[in-house]
Amino acid sequence: MSIREKARLVRGDVPVDDSTFEVFINLLEVQAGLKDAYMPTVERANFEAAREAVETGRPAASGTGVWLREDEIAYGVRSIASLILEGVPSESHHVAGVLEAVEQGRLELKGVAELMLKGDMRGAERVAEKAGVDPTALSSLVAWALQPAFTSLSVRLRNYIDLSGWSSGRCPICGSYTSLSYIDKKGVFHLKCQFCGTEWDYPAGKCLFCGNDEQELISLVDLGEGKPLNLGVCHVCGNYWKLVDERLMELDIPREIYDLWTIVLDAIARRLLK
Numbered sequence: 001m002s003i004r005e006k007a008r009l010v011r012g013d014v015p016v017d018d019s020t021f022e023v024f025i026n027l028l029e030v031q032a033g034l035k036d037a038y039m040p041t042v043e044r045a046n047f048e049a050a051r052e053a054v055e056t057g058r059p060a061a062s063g064t065g066v067w068l069r070e071d072e073i074a075y076g077v078r079s080i081a082s083l084i085l086e087g088v089p090s091e092s093h094h095v096a097g098v099l100e101a102v103e104q105g106r107l108e109l110k111g112v113a114e115l116m117l118k119g120d121m122r123g124a125e126r127v128a129e130k131a132g133v134d135p136t137a138l139s140s141l142v143a144w145a146l147q148p149a150f151t152s153l154s155v156r157l158r159n160y161i162d163l164s165g166w167s168s169g170r171c172p173i174c175g176s177y178t179s180l181s182y183i184d185k186k187g188v189f190h191l192k193c194q195f196c197g198t199e200w201d202y203p204a205g206k207c208l209f210c211g212n213d214e215q216e217l218i219s220l221v222d223l224g225e226g227k228p229l230n231l232g233v234c235h236v237c238g239n240y241w242k243l244v245d246e247r248l249m250e251l252d253i254p255r256e257i258y259d260l261w262t263i264v265l266d267a268i269a270r271r272l273l274k
């Protein structure tokens with residue numbers, strides 16, 4: 001089944017207009033292509049350092065760093081940029097500015113990628129300002145280009161690193177926090193990284209962000225009508241997470257589109273937590 005066909009399965013549940021939905025699908029399609037293109041580059045990543053990091057409670061990415069070369073990141077950024085230029089005219093000016101700075105050698109993407117991987121968004125902004133480009137356009141393009149690379153890394157490391165000892169709500173591969181979870185058909189709770197797609201076990205009824213597990217301080221809101229979509233809210237840290245209960249699913253929705261499928265929960269959470 002193609003990404004497009006998979007996305008069609010959830011179209012009715014995603015509260016956006018057709019042209020926005022089309023941009024989402026195009027982005028997923030381009031990223032699926034990049035994931036394949038980046039797969040061979042993953043062999044250059046330091047697997048041993050990745051494993052050692054995870055064994056000592058740090059994400060694999062802190063061991064591998066950004067293994068992509070400048071031209072490989074630029075390839076990803078150009079691929080993503082061309083679909084934004086076409087599908088989101090309101091952003092084309094900012095996106096074109098980033099591409100121009102890269103072509104003219106005023107902007108080095110690998111440095112930006114490394115800062116972002118360390119969570120130093122302020123540092124990435126400073127690079128953008130110095131190069132005279134829009135910081136949000138730059139960080140979005142780099143993140144969308146890195147995402148398939150880390151998805152490839154995650155797939156490659158799946159049989160190499162044992163994630164059973166990982167107990168954090170942060171992704172063991174890329175280090176991002178996720179707000180996406182699911183309960184499988186056997187009733188077991190799992191987290192799924194929204195950035196790189198890694199899946200790992202996590203205790204049910206425990207906040208993904210602060211670890212609070214006092215049940216009276218956690219609310220679970222379901223969408224009603226036997227829908228498999230639920231929202232978890234932690235009253236200690238004020239964060240929320242999306243929960244897909246696969247036991248209630250009528251269609252076989254692939255997990256790789258759960259984040260898109262559950263956008264309605266992000267909208268509800270924003271209203272609830274305002």
Ligand SMILES: [Zn+2]
Pocket residue numbers: 171172173174175176193194195196197198
């Ligand atoms: Zn991840």
Ligand SMILES: [Zn+2]
Pocket residue numbers: 207208209210211212234235236237238239
């Ligand atoms: Zn919390």
